[in-house]
Amino acid sequence: MARVLINFPQRAKRGDIIEIKTLIQHPMETGYRLDNKGAAIPRDIINCFTCTYNGEEVFRAELFPAISANPFIAFSTVATQSGELVFSWSADRSQTQTETRQINVE
Amino acid sequence: MNGLLGPLLALAGAAALAAAADDRRSGYDFASPEIRAMQDDDTANPGNLWVLQGETLWDKRAGAADRSCADCHGDARVSMKGVAARYPAFDAALARPLDLEQRINQCRTEHQRAEPLAWESEDLLAVTAFVARQSRGLPITVSSSPELRPFLASGRELFEQREGQLNLACSQCHDDNWGKRLAGNLIPQGHPTGYPLYRLEWQGLGSLQRRLRNCMTGVRAEPFDYGAPQAVALELYLMERARGMPMDAPAVRP
Numbered sequence: 001m002a003r004v005l006i007n008f009p010q011r012a013k014r015g016d017i018i019e020i021k022t023l024i025q026h027p028m029e030t031g032y033r034l035d036n037k038g039a040a041i042p043r044d045i046i047n048c049f050t051c052t053y054n055g056e057e058v059f060r061a062e063l064f065p066a067i068s069a070n071p072f073i074a075f076s077t078v079a080t081q082s083g084e085l086v087f088s089w090s091a092d093r094s095q096t097q098t099e100t101r102q103i104n105v106e
Numbered sequence: 107m108n109g110l111l112g113p114l115l116a117l118a119g120a121a122a123l124a125a126a127a128d129d130r131r132s133g134y135d136f137a138s139p140e141i142r143a144m145q146d147d148d149t150a151n152p153g154n155l156w157v158l159q160g161e162t163l164w165d166k167r168a169g170a171a172d173r174s175c176a177d178c179h180g181d182a183r184v185s186m187k188g189v190a191a192r193y194p195a196f197d198a199a200l201a202r203p204l205d206l207e208q209r210i211n212q213c214r215t216e217h218q219r220a221e222p223l224a225w226e227s228e229d230l231l232a233v234t235a236f237v238a239r240q241s242r243g244l245p246i247t248v249s250s251s252p253e254l255r256p257f258l259a260s261g262r263e264l265f266e267q268r269e270g271q272l273n274l275a276c277s278q279c280h281d282d283n284w285g286k287r288l289a290g291n292l293i294p295q296g297h298p299t300g301y302p303l304y305r306l307e308w309q310g311l312g313s314l315q316r317r318l319r320n321c322m323t324g325v326r327a328e329p330f331d332y333g334a335p336q337a338v339a340l341e342l343y344l345m346e347r348a349r350g351m352p353m354d355a356p357a358v359r360p
Contacts, residue, residue: 003158006147021149027309069309070152072144 002026004099006087011104012079020051020059021074024089024097030065044093049073053103054083079105127144131284132351133359136292138359140195141306146357153356156228160236169220175233178217182240185254190238191246193354194342196253203257205338207234207313214278225332231311235302240357246299248345263342264336269335270327276340290343291360297348298341300357314341 003024012018024046031043043065051059058077082105090096134142144150164175164182179185192205197212204212210233211222216292223230248254265276280296287293300315308316315337319329330337 005149005154005158021147023149023152023155025152025155027107068285068306070155072152074150 002089002094002097004082004087004097006101007097008085008103009033011106014079014081014105016079017076018079019074019076020085021089022049022087023070023072024049025070026089026091026094028063028067028069028071030064038092044091046071046091048090050084050088051077051078052073052088053077054081078105079103081105126328130297130348130351131295132297132348132354133294134300134354134357136285136294137359141358141360145300145354151356151358153302153311153358154268156232156235156302157239157356159228159232160234160239163233164236169214169218171217171219173218175213182236186237186240188241188244188247190234190241190355191244192248194338194345195249196251198253201253203254203338203342205314205341206237207315209235209337210234216314226313226316231302231313234313235356238302240352243352245350246345247346248342248349250283255341257339257342258346260336261339261341261346264340265343265347269324270325272325273293274320274325276303296344297351298344299348299351300354300359302355303357303359305359307360314344 002025004025004077006021008020009016009018010056025089026046027044028046029041029044031041031045033041035041045065045067046063049059049063049071050057059075061075063071085101085103087099087101088096088100108186113339127271134145137145145153148154161182165173167177175182176197190206193206193209195209196202197204197209199343207225209229215222223233244251266279268275276296279293282291284295298314298317301317302311304311305317314334317333322329330340
């Protein structure tokens with residue numbers, strides 16, 4: 001499992017626009033590089049990131065080979081109600097990583 | 107590029123005013139506002155991924171002694187506060203200074219009776235980053251004990267000695283020409299305040315020794331081996347040169 005950092009306000013008022021910041025450890029191997037024996041290193045990038053808020057998708061990003069290692073993705077959403085934020089990163093070769101966080105909305 | 111130059115020139119002006127007192131500037135001061143923002147935000151700073159791993163390793167038992175770092179040192183937030191700011195430190199038994207990575211590995215082999223971690227391995231970087239993080243904001247205070255003097259002198263000599271096919275000494279860039287550009291890059295003063303640090307060029311975390319080897323390859327010299335006594339002497343001189351400057355590990359640099 002890759003290491004992940006997720007940050008958003010622990011408490012929000014209903015209707016507030018909150019910023020959600022995520023950072024995941026991933027090599028984002030482009031597929032264009034060669035190893036020291038000249039063999040191509042297969043592409044392994046996170047190709048899709050999604051965030052759902054109580055089951056509803058609030059953010060989705062497609063990622064491509066030019067994106068640097070350990071991608072940092074920040075976005076905003078409207079705090080509607082307390083519940084669950086589910087973050088999911090799917091990659092070419094490594095396992096899909098899913099993280100769940102609780103949000104409290106007053 | 108113009109967008110970057112404006113604030114940099116303003117900074118240079120501010121630094122010139124303070125020059126009478128202390129014209130030392132860390133890599134942080136030379137970095138772009140975007141990179142500084144990245145370093146200052148704990149979620150955006152990728153170095154914190156290693157700090158996080160280091161925190162896990164701190165509590166993990168290892169070796170024949172089946173002890174974790176925490177079993178002896180307790181809470182790193184207390185016990186490791188300011189420690190990284192004092193390294194390299196003199197080891198009486200070995201009669202030479204050890205840097206932080208070597209000290210961690212010494213602890214592993216002697217007290218945990220475990221295999222030492224490889225240089226630049228993810229685990230060694232993680233533990234070092236976690237320990238160094240506890241010194242954030244604290245001034246660099248390497249020991250001024252007389253035992254360290256010969257090592258300090260040899261570190262200074264290495265810093266001022268020309269080497270490699272380009273025949274350049276560290277001091278020619280970092281003492282004499284800092285603030286100017288080498289190709290597209292701004293030459294910093296070379297103060298090791300933020301190691302291990304995340305370099306965007308590396309797309310990863312690296313130690314001060316990796317950075318030194320990087321510079322040496324740059325001047326077409328043969329780099330020191332990891333852990334070589336000369337490398338530690340040079341680290342020691344650099345820390346002494348940066349005495350009093352605040353630590354900002356894990357830093358982010360271009």
